[in-house]
Amino acid sequence: MRKHFVYSLATSVFLLFNSCATNPVTGKRDISLVSEEQEIAMGLEADPQIVAQYGLVQNPTLQKFIQEKGQQMAAVSHRPNLKYEFKIVDSPILNAFAVPGGYVYFTRGIMAHFNSEAQFAGVLGHEIGHITARHSAQQQSKSILTQGVLLGGMIAFPELAELGDVASQGASLLFLKFGRDDERQSDELGVEYSTKIGYDASHMADFFQTLQRQSAQSGQGEIPEWQSTHPNPANRYSTVHQLADQWKQKTNATNLKEGRDSYLRMIDGLIYGEDPKQGFVENNTFYHPELKFQFPVPTGWNIQNTPQQVQMAPKDGKALLFLRLAQGTSLETAAQQMLQANQLQAIESKQVTVNGLPALAVIAQQSTQQQQQAQQQQAAPIQALSYFIQYGGNIYNITGVSAATDFNNYFQSFSAVAQNFRQLTDQEKINRKPEVVRIKTVKAAGTLTQVLRTFSVPDKRLEEMAILNGMQLTDRVEAKTLIKVIEK
Known part of the structure; x- marks a missing residue:
């Protein structure tokens, strides 16, 4: 039995070296048991299920915006050959995610929390990065191989069966590490891609503060970095700022765009929270x-x-x-x-x-x-x-x-x-109206708290509105600045 296991392991190693593919981003050889054709097939199968599960936001202006920016960014990515699709799904949660083969989804919840085109572009580049670096395909390949090794070990050494749960947990923590590495690489690609289409990627870093504050307010607390598939938001903030500066120097980019007012005007009237x-x-x-x-x-x-x-x-x-x-x-x-x-x-x-x-x-x-x-x-x-x-x-x-x-x-x-x-x-109950994002022009300068109160924002929602605007309640807001409030 032990000889059989050694032979099986040798066979696995042989298959491993014959299952490598060049990573489009790094140019290095990676383990890959999933072909590009399979990635595309996975996306084609998943897309109608995702749309059926969440539904699409009925906002032609925003759907056109994400498609245009997505296609523009895909063209400068490491895999411009894929047929990309970009959609805003009808969910209040704050999320964006990508599916193998070129499918990217943003929720209306995350669209409401962006405060500029540059913030949106950074996260868009991050999600495209997951696709171009073939993160899902790599994770699947590693999962298949690890499951095979664990199973092979239990068959060859029955005494390991008692430790199966422990071994699986160890493998899960290992993949969490892979997950964090993937997230960091996607952050780098988000900075690169958004800079290449003319946006100031430092604003992507600012959005991580919004994520951190929103998570804390919702009571989720802070997950220790070693137990999370995403790097700590505070760490990401510093790293992305450094990357943004590096790409500005590398491309000699000047007049990079933020697009704050243009973005805010686009989301005026967007449903906020549960519909x-x-x-x-x-x-x-x-x-x-x-x-x-x-x-x-x-x-x-x-x-x-x-x-x-x-x-x-x-x-x-x-x-x-x-x-x-x-x-x-x-x-x-x-x-x-x-x-x-x-x-x-x-x-x-x-x-x-x-x-x-x-x-x-x-x-x-x-x-x-x-x-x-x-x-x-x-x-x-x-x-x-x-x-x-x-x-x-x-x-x-x-x-x-x-x-x-x-x-x-x-x-x-x-x-x-x-x-x-x-x-x-x-x-x-039948005629209950949703809350929507409304864009207001500040009439007189003051702290954000003072400004929000002029728009009748109740005190219990002041911190929520500060997070929504990516500001602190003590920040000074000048006259004629556009800000978000929530109204029925």
Whole structure:
């Protein structure tokens, strides 16, 4: 067995050296088990799923802006041959991300927090950098190889099986290191690419302060750098400023653009935070104004709302509860299709009414085959409570899932949500308007606190607005300066 392992390891090494490709950014040979064609295929497959999950922001001006700047930057990148796509997705979270093959996404949440074209351009270059440096392909290749080595080690030396979790955790920390290296390299590329299309990359560094402050205000705290896939924002701030200075000297660039006022005018009217028409939570109740329904959210449970489904889970992660539209023209066919799709079998089913609405309640468990597979993997079989409710021309599926051993503990929470699904009639909830970013011109100079108060910003939101504007409340703001406030 040990000889077999040594032979397998030698074979792996041979394959490793024959699975290298030249990195477009560094010019060095990297491990690569993912071809460019596969990267493109991954992007083509992921893009419609991402758009379906989040939806696109219906703002032609901003969508045109990100496409134009993205294509301009792609042309000066290390992989101009790819067919790039740039999109703003309809999510309030502060994020930007890239998918292999040339797909880049910005949320409206991060668009609201930029304070200049230069800040946006720096982050755009950073995301393009992930694609040009083939970071996703490298991570996948390293993951495949490490999993193979770990698995091979456990087969050859059974005593290592007991340490499998520890070994996997070690590999995860190793990949976190790779992640930080990737982020640093993407920061460098963000500076390079944004400078090459005429922007002052030092403003990208300023945006890291916004990220740090927003994270602290949301209660996320600061993750130790060695446990994070992103470098510490304070460290990134200093490094990016240095890189920006270096690229200015390298390119002899003068009159690099910030584009503050032009950017702020573009985002005037952008929805800020949750969009009520997509559903919102208030006092432990979820309301959907457009579809006109409501249901309770279990106390203390986390909730995630996307166009495809509403998903809830307790903090211990031992259960999952979701609401989504069911397939099928009747309650029975909808239930049948859901059970088949998830390889579940009904053990109890009955016709019920939910607040006057026709419904079907089903208790289900994994199929015999699935249970056997779970036992082989030493995993607990799962059990589910599903309600299929007919309302407003749709069939809604509310399903709660947990391990069979925990099912009784969560049954009341599952059934309380489903049995309290009802029509939304409260006109105040139905007509709830979103908050939007409004761009105001400062009339008289003063501190940011004084200026914000002239626009009736309540004291409890002063720090939030300071972060949104990338300023401190004590900063002096001159007359005729443009600033952001939030209004209904």
